[in-house]
Amino acid sequence: MRNICMTVSYDGTAYSGFQTQPSQNTVQDYLEKALLRLTGEVIKVTSSGRTDAGVHSRGQVINFYTAAKIPIERWCLAMNTLLPADIVVSGAKQVAMEFHSRRSAIRKTYRYTIRCGRHPDLFKRHLEFYHPTRLNTDAMREGLLHVVGTHDFTSFCSERSTKLSNVRTIFEAKLECDPPDAMLESYAIHIYLTGSGFLYNMVRIIAGTLIQVGEGKRTSEAIRTILEAKNRAKAGPTAVPHGLTLWEVSYNEDALTLDCLSDL
Amino acid sequence: MRNICMTVSYDGTAYSGFQTQPSQNTVQDYLEKALLRLTGEVIKVTSSGRTDAGVHSRGQVINFYTAAKIPIERWCLAMNTLLPADIVVSGAKQVAMEFHSRRSAIRKTYRYTIRCGRHPDLFKRHLEFYHPTRLNTDAMREGLLHVVGTHDFTSFCSERSTKLSNVRTIFEAKLECDPPDAMLESYAIHIYLTGSGFLYNMVRIIAGTLIQVGEGKRTSEAIRTILEAKNRAKAGPTAVPHGLTLWEVSYNEDALTLDCLSDL
Numbered sequence: 001m002r003n004i005c006m007t008v009s010y011d012g013t014a015y016s017g018f019q020t021q022p023s024q025n026t027v028q029d030y031l032e033k034a035l036l037r038l039t040g041e042v043i044k045v046t047s048s049g050r051t052d053a054g055v056h057s058r059g060q061v062i063n064f065y066t067a068a069k070i071p072i073e074r075w076c077l078a079m080n081t082l083l084p085a086d087i088v089v090s091g092a093k094q095v096a097m098e099f100h101s102r103r104s105a106i107r108k109t110y111r112y113t114i115r116c117g118r119h120p121d122l123f124k125r126h127l128e129f130y131h132p133t134r135l136n137t138d139a140m141r142e143g144l145l146h147v148v149g150t151h152d153f154t155s156f157c158s159e160r161s162t163k164l165s166n167v168r169t170i171f172e173a174k175l176e177c178d179p180p181d182a183m184l185e186s187y188a189i190h191i192y193l194t195g196s197g198f199l200y201n202m203v204r205i206i207a208g209t210l211i212q213v214g215e216g217k218r219t220s221e222a223i224r225t226i227l228e229a230k231n232r233a234k235a236g237p238t239a240v241p242h243g244l245t246l247w248e249v250s251y252n253e254d255a256l257t258l259d260c261l262s263d264l
Numbered sequence: 265m266r267n268i269c270m271t272v273s274y275d276g277t278a279y280s281g282f283q284t285q286p287s288q289n290t291v292q293d294y295l296e297k298a299l300l301r302l303t304g305e306v307i308k309v310t311s312s313g314r315t316d317a318g319v320h321s322r323g324q325v326i327n328f329y330t331a332a333k334i335p336i337e338r339w340c341l342a343m344n345t346l347l348p349a350d351i352v353v354s355g356a357k358q359v360a361m362e363f364h365s366r367r368s369a370i371r372k373t374y375r376y377t378i379r380c381g382r383h384p385d386l387f388k389r390h391l392e393f394y395h396p397t398r399l400n401t402d403a404m405r406e407g408l409l410h411v412v413g414t415h416d417f418t419s420f421c422s423e424r425s426t427k428l429s430n431v432r433t434i435f436e437a438k439l440e441c442d443p444p445d446a447m448l449e450s451y452a453i454h455i456y457l458t459g460s461g462f463l464y465n466m467v468r469i470i471a472g473t474l475i476q477v478g479e480g481k482r483t484s485e486a487i488r489t490i491l492e493a494k495n496r497a498k499a500g501p502t503a504v505p506h507g508l509t510l511w512e513v514s515y516n517e518d519a520l521t522l523d524c525l526s527d528l
Contacts, residue, residue, distance in 0.1 A: 011389075076383075085389055088383050088384065088386050090382075120349070122274065122275055122350065123320075124387075
């Protein structure tokens with residue numbers, strides 16, 4: 001048996017999220033169907049974490065065990081031939097047997113994108129939350145500083161979450177405008193959050209609250225007081241899923257290293 | 265009556281082209297349905313030219329006559345409320361009664377986009393022709409020089425064209441890489457062609473032939489000999505429609521000026 005790790009990008013628009021469901025219309029279902037056709041094995045893939053319906057991925061990571069003898073450099077192309085056009089495997093490697101795409105992950109980055117302008121950007125309408133008026137990005141940047149560090153994120157977590165602890169660490173939070181010239185008629189605001197882990201809807205609730213900061217409905221200081229309240233009702237709305245992309249998942253190099261190179 | 269001119273962008277993926285057809289699934293049909301709901305009038309729009317199924321537009325220009333008294337600054341938003349999300353009116357102005365979006369046009373720019381890389385760009389897969397290997401963009405740039413000027417473009421015109429003359433003038437032709445660093449693993453090649461007018465499939469046949477130049481199957485000099493042959497069979501294949509975007513249509517300022525400003 002080998003443990004194969006893959007990086008998977010997808011446009012989430014057409015799918016009911018990542019994780020398998022009775023509807024079968026999930027990214028995981030399509031990956032497993034492709035693996036069945038490729039290897040003849042019924043394979044269950046493990047991911048770094050589920051993504052909701054409409055949420056995209058640039059760098060989702062999965063792993064699975066297989067007895068198939070296909071050389072590692074052939075997996076990407078073989079999988080992409082069998083997958084729909086909106087799911088792309090962009091990398092594959094053989095990893096240590098104990099590697100687990102969720103448990104071995106040390107940090108994860110999400111990006112949330114907001115389009116400000118008179119009109120949505122037609123060609124990115126599935127990838128951006130559309131906001132018709134300008135937002136105060138300086139205030140949003142200041143607000144974002146308050147989420148960095150180790151906090152109880154109960155206020156920024158869906159009440160449907162079942163996690164025992166809502167304490168998480170955000171290592172880095174940044175806001176970038178594209179193009180950088182904020183005087184333009186139409187621009188995208190990208191919010192990047194990198195952390196040890198994320199609670200259910202956490203990035204979308206932070207984004208929804210920051211939009212209110214950008215609108216002047218809340219101060220940037222409010223982010224701190226919302227955190228302290230540990231009460232979901234104090235934060236802003238959950239921003240729409242289609243602005244969210246799972247950007248990157250990082251691992252210790254050790255976790256990725258093959259225990260037995262002679263298997264290659 | 266007023267003559268209203270609009271700039272219309274659309275993602276052509278879901279449509280059977282711009283021009284109205286019995287299927288009713290065209291951009292023109294949706295524009296005319298929106299105008300009917302907005303004004304109560306059965307309005308026929310004139311465009312700068314049709315685009316084929318799957319072809320996109322950033323700057324299609326239309327005009328139409330109406331008795332509706334809606335102030336000009338309200339038209340964009342009102343139309344966008346009534347149009348599907350993949351058609352956006354990005355500008356509207358009242359123009360001289362004799363303005364005609366096709367006959368008054370003095371130049372038009374098309375863009376053809378090719379993605380080179382190990383994988384298609386997932387989020388631009390409807391907007392780019394995907395080519396799995398690198399292309400020699402220097403040779404393509406050289407080949408492109410030969411189409412600039414006034415030529416008989418019979419070799420680069422679909423045999424289904426019914427135009428009396430195949431002589432057209434290309435004012436400008438350029439090739440840009442995005443990002444500009446050609447050593448990258450994945451990059452887009454944008455070919456921009458600006459001319460007095462274009463024959464049926466002309467940009468797509470030029471793009472299809474230039475791709476062969478980029479592959480080394482033809483020399484850049486071949487573009488000149490193909491032009492001279494005046495024979496469609498000498499040129500390369502017609503590149504897929506989804507790489508093509510009607511980029512911009514230009515008019516003399518005079519043509520756009522209102523004859524009677526008191527109408528505003």
